[in-house]
Amino acid sequence: MFSVVFILAIAGFWELVEWIYAEIDGGDADQAFLGSQGDEWDANKDMVQDTLGGILAAIIFYWQNRGQKAMP
Numbered sequence: 001m002f003s004v005v006f007i008l009a010i011a012g013f014w015e016l017v018e019w020i021y022a023e024i025d026g027g028d029a030d031q032a033f034l035g036s037q038g039d040e041w042d043a044n045k046d047m048v049q050d051t052l053g054g055i056l057a058a059i060i061f062y063w064q065n066r067g068q069k070a071m072p
Contacts, residue, residue: 003061007054008047015043 039045 004054004058011047011050
């Protein structure tokens with residue numbers, strides 16, 4: 001669970017960095033930096049993909065280690 005939340009925290013922080021940079025610069029460089037190509041839902045799509053990737057990684061990790069006992 002921690003790994004999924006950690007991935008979401010990093011992704012959310014990065015979206016904030018992109019937003020702040022776009023607000024400060026305000027020129028054409030913000031679109032080049034963001035890479036959103038005019039998609040207003042780019043940040044939402046990125047967060048969904050990060051969430052699904054984190055959940056998938058956690059499921060794969062659990063599946064590969066399900067037979068091992070936890071360390072005391």
